[in-house]
Structures are given as C-alpha cells and as structure tokens.
Amino acid sequence: MNQQIYFHLLLSIVISYIIARMILPSILRLITEAGYVRPNFRGDQIPVGVGLVFFLSAILPTGLLIFVNRDIYQIGGLLYLFVLGSMTLLGMTDDIFGSRADSGLRGHLKKMLRGELTTGGLKLVVGGIMSLVVAINISNHWQEIIVNTLVVALSVNAINLLDLRPGRAGKGFLLAGVILGLISWSSSHLVWCVITAGALxxxxxxxxxxxxxxxxxxxxxxxxxxxxxxxxxxPENLKMGYLILLIAFHIFTEKYSLTKIIEKNKMLNYLDQLGRNQ
Structure with a gap:
C-alpha cells in the first residue's frame, strides 16, 4: 500500500506542475489585460491574484486520484477541492474588491463591530463557516470540531500573513508541507499538500x-x-500543539512586524532573500 501511495504522490506532483507550467502564461496575460495589477513592495505594477493557478492545477490530479481509488481519496479529495476552491474565491474577491486600508484580524473585526463589512471581514466570516463545515464532516466529537475548525481557519490566515515579500508565502508553505510529510509520511492525505506544491x-x-x-x-x-x-x-496531540502555535503566531504578528524581525535575523533574512532578484 505504501508503494502505491508514493506512486500517487509522485504522479500527482508531476501532473499539477505540468498543468501549472502550461496555463501560467495565459493566466498572467488574462489578468494583466483585465487590468488587475497592483504595486508590489517596490512600487512595480504587476498582476495580482495569479495564485488562481493553484486551484486550476489541482482539479485534474484530484479527480484522477478519486477515479483510481475512490475508497482512499474520495472524501479527502472532495473536502480538499471544497476548501481550496472556497478560499481561492474569497481571496480573489479580496484581491479585486478589497481595500488595503484595514488589515489584520483586529482591523477587520473592529470594522465588523461597527457594522461595516470589509472583504477581509467577509473572508473571515465565510472562511470560518467553511472551516466549520469541514470540521463537522471529519470530527467525532464537539471538542474535535472546535480544534479542526480553528486549525483550518487559522492556517489560511497564517500563510496570508507571510505574503508580504516575494516568495515568502511559498517558502512558508513548502516548509510546513515538509514538516507534515516527516510527521505523517505514510498518510494518503499528504497528497493534497503535494498537489498544491506541484503548482506552487x-x-x-x-x-x-x-x-x-x-x-x-x-x-x-x-x-x-x-x-x-x-x-x-x-494525531490529536500534535494537532493541538499546532493550534497553540497558530494562536501564538497570530498574537505575535498583531503586535510585531514579521518583516522587521526577519530582516534583523541573518539566517531568516538569508532564507527570505533566497532566490529573489536583488
């Protein structure tokens, strides 16, 4: 069984990578021609929302896995596409219609308490509901529902908090994926991380x-x-530990600038700069 899973992992990352390579130029052109460009941290106008390629590249390999072995991959695959598609749509809404005036959980919550809905607030509410729906379908008791809901919702926002410099969010994802792989190397559900990694x-x-x-x-x-x-x-104990880490990370980033901390640490700054145009 393990050999079969490893073959599926390899095939999935190759397929998603090839699809992403094929469609990326067209996605860049379509977004640019539509005028959805935004200044980056250097002030250069570049297309935004190109992460749409992650969802588009995941559909075929996920469908193939479900076709090959429905018993192993159907439930996880459908949940994966549901979560991936939902958050891609909410993120695109924020990219197209969102304002940069309010940022962070605190800013969006303050607006919502005043009766003002921001695209970030919309993402917070709908993303939370989506996370709850997923948790209800995979959990055995109410405590597990709470933990799973928070893990999914806070994981989404954690990567979002990293996306302030070129490549940082992608590197954070790959690091998290490697850690998950080392912990649960024999799980068939690692394939969802692998599919997204291929496109990334x-x-x-x-x-x-x-x-x-x-x-x-x-x-x-x-x-x-x-x-x-x-x-x-x-497993439950590691999942709880991960949730505590997520909560601590969110509290920390509300108080301190992650970019400044990275810039002051030689090792973190080296990793952050790795692969960038200088």
Missing part, C-alpha cells in the same frame, strides 16, 4: 522575480491546503 513550484520563480503576485487568491489557497492536510493527517 511551477509558479514560484515568477513570484521570486517579482513578476507576479499570488495575492490573497494564492496565499489563501496555500493556507487552506495546509489546514485541510493538517486536520486529516496529524
């Missing part, structure tokens, strides 16, 4: 060279993948 590897050079921004469309998709994979593969 095809896209990442454009991000590192500051030619495209994945936007919330992409960072939400990456976070959703980590979230759904985590709740499916992690």
């Amino acid at each position: 590897l095809a896209y990442l050079p454009s991000d590192l060279k500051a030619r495209a921004m994945m936007g919330d469309t992409g960072s939400n998709a990456l976070g959703a993948t980590i979230g759904i994979t985590s709740v499916l593969v992690l």
Whole structure:
C-alpha cells in the first residue's frame, strides 16, 4: 500500500506542475489585460491574484486520484477541492474588491463591530463557516470540531500573513508541507499538500522575480491546503500543539512586524532573500 501511495504522490506532483507550467502564461496575460495589477513592495505594477493557478492545477490530479481509488481519496479529495476552491474565491474577491486600508484580524473585526463589512471581514466570516463545515464532516466529537475548525481557519490566515515579500508565502508553505510529510509520511492525505506544491513550484520563480503576485487568491489557497492536510493527517496531540502555535503566531504578528524581525535575523533574512532578484 505504501508503494502505491508514493506512486500517487509522485504522479500527482508531476501532473499539477505540468498543468501549472502550461496555463501560467495565459493566466498572467488574462489578468494583466483585465487590468488587475497592483504595486508590489517596490512600487512595480504587476498582476495580482495569479495564485488562481493553484486551484486550476489541482482539479485534474484530484479527480484522477478519486477515479483510481475512490475508497482512499474520495472524501479527502472532495473536502480538499471544497476548501481550496472556497478560499481561492474569497481571496480573489479580496484581491479585486478589497481595500488595503484595514488589515489584520483586529482591523477587520473592529470594522465588523461597527457594522461595516470589509472583504477581509467577509473572508473571515465565510472562511470560518467553511472551516466549520469541514470540521463537522471529519470530527467525532464537539471538542474535535472546535480544534479542526480553528486549525483550518487559522492556517489560511497564517500563510496570508507571510505574503508580504516575494516568495515568502511559498517558502512558508513548502516548509510546513515538509514538516507534515516527516510527521505523517505514510498518510494518503499528504497528497493534497503535494498537489498544491506541484503548482506552487511551477509558479514560484515568477513570484521570486517579482513578476507576479499570488495575492490573497494564492496565499489563501496555500493556507487552506495546509489546514485541510493538517486536520486529516496529524494525531490529536500534535494537532493541538499546532493550534497553540497558530494562536501564538497570530498574537505575535498583531503586535510585531514579521518583516522587521526577519530582516534583523541573518539566517531568516538569508532564507527570505533566497532566490529573489536583488
């Protein structure tokens, strides 16, 4: 069985990578021609929301896995596409209609308490409901529902918080994926992380060279993948530990600038700069 799973992992990452490589130029052209460009951290106008490629590249390999072995992959695959598609759509809404005036959980919550709905607030509410729907379908008791809901929702926002410099969100996703792989190397559900990773590897050079921004469309998709994979593969004690880490990370980033901390640490700054155009 393990050999079969490893073959499926390899085949899935190859298929998603090839699809992403094939469609990426067209996605970049369509977004640019539609006028959805935004200044990056250097002020250059580049297409935003290119992370749409992650969802588009995941449909075929996921469908093939379900066709090959419905018993193993059907439930996880459908949940994966549901979470990935939902958060891609919400992220795209934020990229197209959102304002940069309010950021962070605190900013959006303050607006909502005043009766003002932002695209970030919409993402917070609908993303929370989506996470709850997923948790209800995979959990055995109410405590597990709460934990799984928070893990999925906070994983989405955690990757979003990283997406402030070229390549940072992608590197964060790959690091999280490697850790999940080392912990649960024999789980068939690792394939969802692998599928997204294939598309990300095809896209990442454009991000590192500051030619495209994945936007919330992409960072939400990456976070959703980590979230759904985590709740499916992690044992309960590690899942609780991961949830505590997520909560601490969100509290920390509300108080301190992650970019400034990375810039002051030689190792973190080296990893952050790795692969970028200088």
